[in-house]
Amino acid sequence: MxxxxxxxxxxxxxxxxxxxxxxxxxxxxxxxxxxxxxxxxxxxxxxxxxxxxxxxxxxxxxxxxxxxxxxxxxxxxxxxxxxxxxxxxxxxxxxxxxxxxxxxxxxxxxxxxxxxxxxxxxxxxxxxxxxxxxxxxxxxxxxxxEAERSRRLERVKSEFLNIAAHELRSPLGIIRGYSSMLSEGMLPEAERGVALSRIADKAEEMARLISEMLETARLETDGLELELEPVDLLQVVHDAVNALGPMLGADHRFVLAVPPESIGMVVDRRRLTTMLTNLLDNAVKYSPYGGEIEIGCEHDDRLATIRVRDHGIGINAEQSHLLFTRFGRLVTPETSHIRGTGLGLYLAREIARVHGGDILVSATPGGGSTFAVELPLV
Amino acid sequence: MEDDVKVLLIEDDVAAAEMYRLRLVADGYSVVIGRDGQEGLRMAADETPDFIYLDLRLPGLDGFEVLERLRAGAATRHIPVIILTNYGEPELRERGMKLGALEFLVKADTTPAQLSESVERATSPRAQPST
Structure with a gap:
């Protein structure tokens, strides 16, 4: 020091x-x-x-x-x-x-x-x-x-706990609600399948939130220990799209533009999938009026780049410095109702960085955002 | 008599709104849904519901602003409102009750059946405010 x-x-x-x-x-x-x-x-x-x-x-x-x-x-x-x-x-x-x-x-x-x-x-x-x-x-x-810094961190942490509790309650409410209706036997036959898939989706959402929080806590204490394996990067892209695809509403659509050949890398597949899932989830959340979310992938000898582009509300320039900070949700009148823990992008960038890469963002208010993940191939 | 009771759900979470609607309709209520604060206010005035469920985190106007405006409007002043939210903080509960909410329910702790019972409590003749 x-x-x-x-x-x-x-x-x-x-x-x-x-x-x-x-x-x-x-x-x-x-x-x-x-x-x-x-x-x-x-x-x-x-x-x-x-x-x-x-x-x-x-x-x-x-x-x-x-x-x-x-x-x-x-x-x-x-x-x-x-x-x-x-x-x-x-x-x-x-x-x-x-x-x-x-x-x-x-x-x-x-x-x-x-x-x-x-x-x-x-x-x-x-x-x-x-x-x-x-x-x-x-x-x-x-x-x-130092004392002021730790007081601030304490305050942020307790705000975060409130946010986390709220974020977990949303899917929990749906799970409890549908399961109570199923056990009361009051749902008509036609609705039961929908109820079960809603329960499954919401359980999945809770699992993601919990692992996001645990990963963040882990980052704080020990850093991320990567489980590296040879992976085709396109497989990671497909994993993330498949994980979120079923949860897309009718207004959103994923559009893939990936090269035909595989992109071999040695990475932590689960972590990279989490990173990309967070970016896709973010793109959906901040496109409240729906639209296409384009996922592109390209590479040269040195670098692989994954681009996630949405046509949503974009990013307010004054708040963009908060984008990748822990708990740093951008709260404007337009976004205050949007769910989120403020951890997704922070975690995504940390994952990119422990792989030697980074996430770059370009956005205009009202004109959508593009997040580009750059990962070194060597 | 339940056929006559119209419930307005002001709720932006589509999954939650659909679930509550399913239960309320099964119990004989008619249900309309407002997807944000502005739409909720408009529907409260146009649809003359007998009862309103109000979420707090909403696009545009938040639930408290909606409640204030409902209470200020001559046509909506007397409609009973229950706040239905995932925020459980006591200060928010207190604020909601001060603004005239009938109850403050946390979604995760309230089953659709309990929700439906709360409409019944609020709209049964005995529960009507005497003023």
């Missing part, structure tokens, strides 16, 4: 004791360095990338006047930052501020000539204290960020 960059400009630092401490440190440094004969200004610079930015200065308005400086353009600054040693430049005395063993900035005092040894020692102590404070503040701020 990389050490986080010092964030002196973090609101947490600006608004709390740290910024007061910086101010006091430069005031003290200026006082230590000054004598009756000469006033010396002090200022504190923060290293951000290869630039030094002034955090605070002892003289009024000094913060604006000092920098920013591009370190490589100033030999003495460069030397102090690179070596981590005190440098006496032509017009400044530069003391590195170290945070966790590296230079995070500089405490600078003007007009170094005539600065006595005791004053120099005190200035170095001040720089050390500032470095320590910056390190402490950064770790407090990291902890606060």
């Amino acid at each position: 990389s050490t986080p960059e010092p964030r002196w400009d973090d609101p947490l630092l600006e608004d709390n004791a740290s910024s007061a401490l910086f101010k006091e440190a430069v005031t003290l440094a200026s006082r230590v360095a000054s004598s009756e004969a000469r006033n010396r200004a002090a200022w504190l610079l923060q290293l951000r990338g290869e630039n030094l930015h002034c955090v605070t200065a002892s003289e009024p308005g000094g913060t604006q006047a000092r920098g920013p400086y591009r370190v490589p353009d100033h030999p003495s600054l460069d030397q102090a930052v690179t070596s981590g040693q005190v440098v006496e430049g032509p017009s400044e005395f530069l003391i590195p501020v170290q945070m966790e063993g590296r230079v995070a900035g500089l405490l600078v005092v003007g007009e170094p000539d005539g600065l006595d040894v005791a004053a120099r020692g005190s200035l170095m102590t001040i720089a050390n204290i500032v470095g320590f404070a910056v390190g402490q503040a950064a770790s407090v701020s990291d902890l606060q960020r």
Whole structure:
């Protein structure tokens, strides 16, 4: 894990004791360095990338006047930052501020000539204290960020549980309803077959939802362990189409455009089928007025591509960044009633990625969406 | 007398709507189905149903908005409404009851037979509100 960059400009630092401490440190440094004969200004610079930015200065308005400086353009600054040693430049005395063993900035005092040894020692102590404070503040701020992140995740998880419960209740209601009517014997002969196939479809839907949730939980903890086997990719396409085909209403139709020859790959067949089933299910859900869902497949020496194209409501550009995030359902007035856990696309892309591929999307609001799965052949 | 009772189901889930319709028709009610909030409101005004089942998650207007408008309309104000949803959260239940729903039923916990009984309860002369 990389050490986080010092964030002196973090609101947490600006608004709390740290910024007061910086101010006091430069005031003290200026006082230590000054004598009756000469006033010396002090200022504190923060290293951000290869630039030094002034955090605070002892003289009024000094913060604006000092920098920013591009370190490589100033030999003495460069030397102090690179070596981590005190440098006496032509017009400044530069003391590195170290945070966790590296230079995070500089405490600078003007007009170094005539600065006595005791004053120099005190200035170095001040720089050390500032470095320590910056390190402490950064770790407090990291902890606060982490706490906020886990609070947010907790909130999202409990929202997800509500959504999941709701999604499971929909098919469960149908299963219970039809099975109660069957056991009461109140369904006419002609309706019984329909009832049984509805029950089977809804049980299948529940099984898919449950495995989607389990796969997501597994991804969180151990990552996906693939069961690789040689597979014809077209077989995967047919598996997914066959899994969802029976559940299509009269308004939707799958249209396949696949090459005649097989596309041999070594993949996790079950996972890839899940991925494609999720994409097809998504295409159906977001084409509320029906239409064709085109499934295309092509390949060259390097890459196989599966395209799922619908003519549905498309994707709202402002929300498209949520598309593949966990639990990230795009909720607009047009989509708020559409069922879904917000896991399908997330899982689909993770599956593509563990196979070394990815899913790309192109869409326009109202103009349908195309999801392209790219999988490397070697 | 049940022949005279017309039930409006405002429900976008086709499978659920068909299932409930089957049971209600078998029990002698006549059933019309509104597929979204707008259609439901229109049918509530045009079809003068005796009773309404209302889903909450609907395309366009959600169930609460529909209920508010039903209560605001002179022609629909007195039609008894039962919310039939898969949301079980107490705050939603409370909101629905405050808006004047007669009952709040969770679909997964309500068999079609129980559903049919709830119409009977709500439309039998004794259960009619006295006002």
